[in-house]
Amino acid sequence: DADVTQTPRNRITKTGKRIMLECSQTKGHDRMYWYRQDPGLGLQLIYYSFDVKDINKGEISDGYSVSRQAQAKFSLSLESAIPNQTALYFCATSDFNDNEQFFGPGTRLTVL
């Protein structure tokens, strides 16, 4: 099955540590997205990428960076994690010119 996978699924880290969340997809989609989900706030867009050379900031990019290593891989980094970055992080993909986004299973990140 074509799929969107995320690693790790759960991560606990300490304030100030650098952490990377990884996303891979086998759907063949060009577009990839990173969201965070907080209770009571819904899904907020962090970064999105239309292809390997096209990366754009979303609503809440401060404190985050991304890397699109290949069409199928999109990584999210927290350079110096802080407690208010504790959240559920989702990667998503979509085909060109299609609204439907396909989400990965999520990474639960806790920053102590």
Add this chain to the structure above:
Amino acid sequence: QKEVEQDPGPLSVPEGAIVSLNCTYSNSAFQYFMWYRQYSRKGPELLMYTYSSGNKEDGRFTAQVDKSSKYISLFIRDSQPSDSATYLCAMDRGSNYKLTFGKGTLLTVNP
């Protein structure tokens, strides 16, 4: 005022009930309207998609859009325990990439 408002619930109903989930929005530029379903510890998955005012039916699910009132609804008939999930509305201005999500409504259907 947030662009998309959705009552977070929680909403608890008995099996077989008709469920109504709603979102309002303030930006008349929104053209495409979606409902995503998110089970616990899973990512959201697209449930319904509409782009015009009116109703769209798919099995037990009906999506309704009223652009004049800036109001969308999702109705679930004969609700089942397997419908227990968080339901998120999402909207697009026609960008084909930037979705604006509601906060989600947590639904529990009790056997």
